[in-house]
Structure formats: C-alpha cells, structure tokens
Amino acid sequence: MKLEVKNINKSFSDKQILFDVSFDVSSSKAMGFLGRNGAGKTTTIRALMDVFKPDSGFFYLDGAPFDPTQVKVGYLPEERGLYGKEPIKEQLKYFAKLKGATNKEANDSADYWLKRFNLDYASKHKLETLSKGNQQKIQIAQSLLNDPDIIILDEPFSGLDPVNSQVLKDVINEKINEDKIVIFSSHQMSYVEEFCDEITLIDQGKIILSGSLNNIKQELGNNRIRIIARNLIAEDLVELLKTQPFTKECFYDKTSAIIELNQMMSTNDFLQHIMSLNIEVEQFMPYYPSLHDIFVMKVGEVDETN
C-alpha cells in the first residue's frame, strides 16, 4: 500500500496553515512526521483523517482517493480522550464496533490489547480509576483495535515511562513487520530515529524535507568525514586540521572531529595525509548527521518538552 498526500492547503479564519503539503509513505515503513509546535503536523493529520476538509489537495491510497472510513485506520489523536466513567473494555469494544468490527471481533481485539498492555485485570474498571500512564496505554490500545492497515499516532510516547515506551516500541516494530503503514509524529527524535525509515519535516505549514532518512543523512552529511584520534582530543584535532590546506570546514562534537574536504582531495589521500601528521587514527568514517542535528539545521531548536 502507498498513501500519498498531494498539495494540501488549509486555512482557518483566512490564515493559511498548510501550504502545498505533499509526502508519501508505503507499507512496512514507518514515517516520522516532525516539526515544531504549531508547524502544521496535527492539522495535516486531521485533514488526512477527514476531521475537516482541506481547501485544496488530495489524499490517495494506491492511486485511488483515500476515505478513512473505508479502510481500517487506527488513529491516536494528539488530544487524548476517552470516557472516564465507562468500563474500559466496554468502551474499547464500542470503538472497535464503530470501526466495523463484529461483536466477537471487538471483544477479542479488546481482550488482546488489554492483555498485551498488561491491563487485563482492569477490564471492568472505569478509565478514570487508572493512572495517567495506564490511561495513555488504553488510548493507544484504542488506536490498535481491529488490526488497522494504517496506523497514525500523534505523539504516542508522550506521558509513557521507559518500560511502557519499550512496550509501545515493540508494538510499533511488530506493526511495521506486519506490512502496515505507520505514521507517527513526535518531538522525541530518538524514537523517530529508532523506527523511521522515512521522515517528513514540516515548518510553518510547508514541507521542508521528506524522504528516506538514510538518503537525507547522506545528503546532509556533505561527504564529511568523522575522525577520532587516539593521541588527540577532538578539540585539538580540529585545531590541527584547520591549519591544513585541504580543509574546507572543520568542527567537533562530543567524541570526534568532523571535517569537510576541498573538492580536489580524495578520501584516501586525506587519510594518508593525516597519518603523515602523526595523528593516530582510531576511527575514520563518513559523517551522517543525527536526526536532532538535521532538525536543528532545518528548523531551529528542538522542543522536547512534550
């Protein structure tokens, strides 16, 4: 399956929020949808889920117009919410049936996810009696009911402790391996980097980056090289390399020096040259920026408060 988002525009009260938003995502791949607060992530997802109509643009699934009510879609909205005073299993069954499950399917699906999230003991409890973390798990379970083919999770890790985050990571990996389309937005770059083969970066309603994470890293790596020397700390190494004529740009991070070479210098020549400078090379590898670096590079500081 391939889900395509094509040229979506959306305005509220004459203020344009989305500008020609386009990206696509395929089965068995997870797509990380990134952006700062107010960048347009939730608006794009809500338009995709037909919560409101876009002013222009289309959503396609395998080339045909996408209708979320005709496909099994699991959706975890950014604004979490379920019925606080209703028994947990009853409301999970209700949501499964609204999505088209039979009574038995709804029952089995609710049982499965309650057990999977270790909440089967609480099936008859009211939601409001659970801790916030467990309520969050029920909300995630709601989005996984009925074995959806497309899973859209808006900030799924917010509010989860490390143990429950691991449970969710396992579930997401499982769904990716089951050939599902998984889209999730997050401020937590480490999670996105862990799962996502593809990323889409949105800023002020415009897509500024979209595609394979590896390709993006390669592209933004600018053929830079990461070097760790045994006999020099990164700071001293950078000072030394900056004096060399083949250095176009050089800087360091916590562990290593990163150098961008002038075009005339090949990698082999560079390696030979630095060895001649009595630098004991411990690691020599292509430099790929982290997702955090990419985010900062493209849209500014990362806001991980959520």
Next chain:
Amino acid sequence: MKQIKNVFAFELRSILSKKSVIITTVLFAAVFFIATSIPTIVSLFDNDDVVDETNQDQQIDNGFSFEGSGFYFESSDVDKFTFVSLGGKEYQSADQLREDVANQEISAGFIITSPTSFDSIVLDRSWVIYEAQMVSSYLQSLQIDKNLIEADLDPQTVSQAMNVTIDSNEIVLGRDSSSSFFVSFILMFAVYMLVIMYGSFVSTSVAREKDNRTMEILITATKPSILIIGKVLANAVAGLAQFGFVAVFGLLGFIINQNSYPQEIVDGLFGGLSMDGLLIFLMFTVFGYILYLFIYASLGSLVSKIEDVSSSVTPITLLFIVAYGIAAVGMEAPNTLLVKVSSFVPFSSILTMPVRYFQMSVPWYELAISMVLMLLTTMFFAYVSIKIYRMGSLNYGNKIKLSKAIKMIFSEK
C-alpha cells in the same frame, strides 16, 4: 443502521447504568406508589368513629365548632346561645377578650356590636378567617329568621319553600374539559419534566465528549449523523423508559387503592382518558421530545466545557417554558387564538395540541396538519443539528453562538 444501533446500545447502557438514574427512578417510583396509596393509609388511621360524645351536641351537621373562639356581646339583641352552644366562650368584657387573643388563649375573638355587625380580633391575619365567615353566616341566618317572624312568616315554612332542588342531566357531545383537567395537567407536567431533564442530559453528554476529547476519536471512527442520531434516540428511549417505569408504579398504586378514592377523583383522573387521546398524546410527545433532544444535542456541541452547557441551552429551555405557559393557559381556555395557533407550532404543539385534544373537540385535519408540521420540523432540525454537531464537535475554545453556527453551516465554511 448497524452503526446507529451500536451508538444507541452504548449510550443507552451508559445512561441506564448510572447510579443517579437508577436511584432517582426507584425513588420516584416508590414516592408515586406511596402517594397513590395515601387514601388507604389515611383510612387506616382514621378515627372518625370514636368521636367524643360530649362534643357531639356542640356540633351541627357540618361538624363546625366555635371551639377556641371567644365572644363578647355588646348588643343584647343577639341570640348568644347559638354561638356558645357551638363551643364559643363568652366574655364579659371586650378588653379581656382582646387580652386572651393577644396571649393566644383563644385563636379568634368576636365582638358582636349589633345583630348585623361584629368586629373580629385575631393575633395574626391569615388569608381566610373561617370562623369570621361562620359568625357572619350565623348572624345573617338569625337576622333573616327575625325578619321573617316580624313579617308574620314561619321561618321553617319559608326554608322548606326555598329548598328546591333542580335535577339536570348534561349530555356532552364533544369533550368534557372538567373531567380531562387533571389528566391533562399530569401528562403536561410529565412531558415538561421529560424534555427539560433529558434535554439537559443529552447536551451535557455531547459537551462531555468534547470536554474529555473523545470527540475526535468518535468522528474519525464513524459519521457524525450516526453519532447524534444514536445518542438522541438512546436518550429519548431512556427518558421514556424512566418516566414509564415511574408511571407504572403510580398507576399500580392507584389501581390497588382505587376503592379508597372518592369517585369524583377517579372520574377526574381517568374520566378524560381515552385511547385516541392517549395515542395523540404519545405521538406529539415522542416527536416533539425528539425534536427538542436534537436541538439540545447540537447546542451541547457548541461549547467546550460542561459548565458552559447551561448557558448554551438557555434559549431553547426558555422557548419550552413559554410553550408550557401557553399549554397552562390552554387548560383553562383551550379555544383561545393563542392556544390554537400554538398547537400548530412544533415547539409548542408538543404540549398544546394534546391539551387542546383533551379539553375540546379538535378536527382530524388540524391534528394531521400539526403532526405533519411537527414531523417536517423534526427532520429539518435533525439535519441542522447534525451539521451543527459536526461543526461544533471539533471547535474547541470559546462558545460559538447558535446564530453564528447556523450562518456557518449555510455558508458551508
């Protein structure tokens, strides 16, 4: 249809499993059962048979007594015996009489100034001083007798001559409003409570889904029309079931205790009830009730917090209270233009048409026109309510005014 059934079943189970609903229903059923059993309970404690014989001769046929009243006779022309024999205490001075009233030794004092005038003295003025009316009545009777004797007429003969009873036999071709009054009042009040209570329930239920942010999951899982129709129908059925349950207990209490009720009360309650009247009442109630529930549900979707619900539903509640007021007028004067016109307006015909039908003859075509108008309006407002619900359901933040919401719907923004 299957989805409406799912929403309906979930909502109905949710309402009927609420402790507050269960407790209120059981409590009201018990209260109605006990209330309808009161005549039997009273008869169990009734000690009419053990009347103090010493008082018997102080009472006249109607059981009236001047016990607790004091009399000072300024005029010697008045027959004191009439008042004293009925338990009245004679005083020798007006001051003593006033003092005893002030000290609450006696409840009322009367200074008989002449055979045709008296002053009454009480500590606190209540609406009706029954004793004063009786003093007036006795003085009048004594004076008439005196006048008759002076005119050489025997008071007893005159009394017999004046005691003529006319037998009349009324044949009602249409409806007897006197026998329909009680049933109209009870049913009208029940409908009023039903709409106000369940209107509030349904609007709060919608606002709560916005407040706890369930709405976004719901409307991405199924169509808004399914959600609102299922919710309205569930509330409608829950309300009818709750009121029906209470009514059954009230009726059961009445049937069990019917022998303890005076015949005129039985006639007043059930004399005006007929199958066709009941059918008309049910039809107008059910459709009018659903119409109001749709409007209440859409108004609930215009607010984001539960505490804003009451202000949002105020306009429709006021409209319904006006309809209730008109229906109350209709019980006294069902043939007035106001009541007649309101029985065609769907927001008021829920109450006024059944009231008119119970009170007087209503041609079948008027019933049909009113019913068609009611159905069309219900369908129209169901459509508008679905649109408002769809639009309001995801509009968080400040309350949207109803007029703005309707404008937005029709401009399809």
